[in-house]
Amino acid sequence: xxxxxxxxxxxxxxxxxxxxxxxxxxxxxxxxxxxxxxxxxxxxxxxxxxxxxxxxxxxxxxxxxxxxxxxxxxxxxxxxxxxxxxxxxxxxxxxxxxxxxxxxxxxxxxxxxxxxxxxxxxxxxxxxxxxxxxxxxxxxxxxxxxxxxxxxxxxxxxxxxxxxxxxxxxxxxxxxxxxxxxxxxxxxxxxxxxxxxxxxxxxxxxxxxxxxxxxxxxxxxxxxxxxxxxxxxxxxxxxxxxxxxxxxxxxxxxxxxxxxxxxxxxxxxxxxxxxxxxxxxxxxxxxxxxxxxxxxxxxxxxxxxxxxxxxxxxxxxxxxxxxxxxxxxxxxxxxxxxxxxx
Numbered sequence: 001x002x003x004x005x006x007x008x009x010x011x012x013x014x015x016x017x018x019x020x021x022x023x024x025x026x027x028x029x030x031x032x033x034x035x036x037x038x039x040x041x042x043x044x045x046x047x048x049x050x051x052x053x054x055x056x057x058x059x060x061x062x063x064x065x066x067x068x069x070x071x072x073x074x075x076x077x078x079x080x081x082x083x084x085x086x087x088x089x090x091x092x093x094x095x096x097x098x099x100x101x102x103x104x105x106x107x108x109x110x111x112x113x114x115x116x117x118x119x120x121x122x123x124x125x126x127x128x129x130x131x132x133x134x135x136x137x138x139x140x141x142x143x144x145x146x147x148x149x150x151x152x153x154x155x156x157x158x159x160x161x162x163x164x165x166x167x168x169x170x171x172x173x174x175x176x177x178x179x180x181x182x183x184x185x186x187x188x189x190x191x192x193x194x195x196x197x198x199x200x201x202x203x204x205x206x207x208x209x210x211x212x213x214x215x216x217x218x219x220x221x222x223x224x225x226x227x228x229x230x231x232x233x234x235x236x237x238x239x240x241x242x243x244x245x246x247x248x249x250x251x252x253x254x255x256x257x258x259x260x261x262x263x264x265x266x267x268x269x270x271x272x273x274x275x276x277x278x279x280x281x282x283x284x285x286x287x288x289x290x291x292x293x294x295x296x297x298x299x300x301x302x303x304x305x306x307x308x309x310x311x312x313x314x315x316x317x318x319x320x321x322x323x324x325x326x327x328x329x330x331x332x333x334x335x336x337x338x339x340x341x342x
Contacts, residue, residue, distance in 0.1 A: 033078030034103035036111055041093065043068035055111050057099070060118040066152040067117060067206065068093050080104040122203055122210040123147040129201070131218035131320040135190035138217075139183040142174075146184055149205040158186050160217060161200035168194060188219060196221050196253075196316045218320025227251045227313050229284075232299060232334035239341050241290040244274075245283050246311060246332060253314035254279040257286045258329060261297070262306050271307065284311055294342060300335035307338050 039050035039057050046065050050057040061067060075087040084100045091097050097113040125145050132138035140146040149156050151174040159167040171187040188194065198215035229248035238244050246257075257274040271293070274286040297307035310329035317328050 030103075030105035031078070031080040032103050032105045032107055034081050034101040034107055034109040035078045036075055036083065036099065036101055037078060038074075038076040040074045041071035042074065043071045043093070050113075052111070055109070056114050057111050058114045058116060059093075060116045061093075062118050067150055067155055073099070075099060077101045078103065117206050119150070119206050119208050120148045122149055122205060122208050124201065124203070124210055124212070126212060126214075126216050127323055129216050129322070131220050131316075132186070132188045133220055133222050134188055134194060134196070136188055138186045138188065139177070140186065142182045142184060146203075148208065149184065149203065151182075156184075156205040157203070158184070159202040159204075160194070160219070161202050161211070162197075163215065167202060168199075194219060196314065198316070198320065198322060214322060216322045218316050218322070220316045220318060220320050221252065221314060223318040225250060225252065226317050226328070227254075227311075227330045229311060229330045229332045232332065232336055232338075235337045235339070236299070237339040237341065238288060240288045240292045240294065243277055243285050243287050245285040246309070247283055248330065249282055251279050251281050251284050251311075251313070251330075253316070254284045255312040257284075258310040258312060259292075260308050260310070262302050262304060264304055266302050288340065292340060294340050296337055296339045298335075299338040300333065308332070 036052055036057065039052060040047055041050065041059055048059055048061060050059045070090050071093040073085065073087065073089060073091050075083045077083040078101065081101050081103050085091055093115060095113060095115045099111045100108055101111065102108045128145050130138045153172055156172065158170045158172045160170060161167050173185045174182065175185050176182055196219050199217045199219065200212045200215055201217050202211040203209065227248055227250040229246055254276055256276055259271040259274060260268050261271050263269050272289060274288060277285040277287050279285065298305045299307050309332040311332065313328050313330050315325055315328060
């Protein structure tokens with residue numbers, strides 16, 4: 001009986017020795033996996049996931065977030081693989097940036113970043129375009145007037161284009177108003193190359209650009225610059241076909257004169273237009289048409305024999321709306337006899 005136990009013990013010992021020998025000889029293959037499983041980039045607290053396809057990682061960056069030059073890349077490689085640059089590193093945010101994944105067994109695979117700026121065309125609501133004086137600021141609401149521009153003054157530019165097709169770049173800023181609205185603030189310089197008048201708008205932002213077909217932006221004179229005409233204080237007698245001069249101050253961009261009277265119902269009626277001959281800051285001279293009705297009129301009255309004058313000046317005083325241009329007139333006052341003869 002004792003010899004039986006001894007034989008079993010010998011067999012058990014031999015089995016343990018054999019197992020130990022087998023365990024020592026076993027080797028496990030190193031992992032061959034060198035893929036990128038997930039990818040994301042973060043800049044200024046904003047994160048975008050990347051789309052992985054073969055060796056390309058495409059990141060679609062939205063238009064409403066400023067385009068960064070560098071991002072933090074969060075990369076998840078295959079199990080037991082490493083990636084260079086390492087996950088969490090700052091990398092150039094541009095197409096072609098390379099990531100190399102190295103498997104445990106040493107094999108590598110390169111991935112390349114493809115940056116797509118997901119930017120729709122710039123939209124400008126032209127009927128709501130503001131106007132501004134020289135030295136002032138015009139605000140373009142980024143929710144209702146101007147859309148799909150990148151809020152970055154490096155990548156977004158604003159130009160006024162004159163009727164000579166010369167572009168003038170404006171200084172801009174993206175700001176939040178006291179009413180909590182985001183606006184593009186356009187600073188109109190008080191310089192000689194920017195004159196009062198209408199301009200086209202050209203905007204470039206990232207890969208997108210926009211230019212208005214019409215002259216939709218007005219650089220205007222202040223309301224205080226509105227011209228004033230002197231009253232006519234003594235009787236006037238002039239011949240048709242000759243010139244007449246009105247005096248005043250602040251005359252600017254003077255145009256034709258409107259001549260009007262009144263009907264029996266005290267409603268204005270047009271008598272004609274007198275062509276501008278010349279003007280200075282204090283005088284405006286007009287030609288009386290050769291066919292203008294002769295007679296003695298009551299200047300300043302409201303009767304059917306009345307005559308009145310309005311001297312058209314710049315359309316760009318105080319405000320300008322290209323879709324509804326307001327003609328500005330300087331009223332001439334007084335109460336005298338006004339005679340036009342042959």
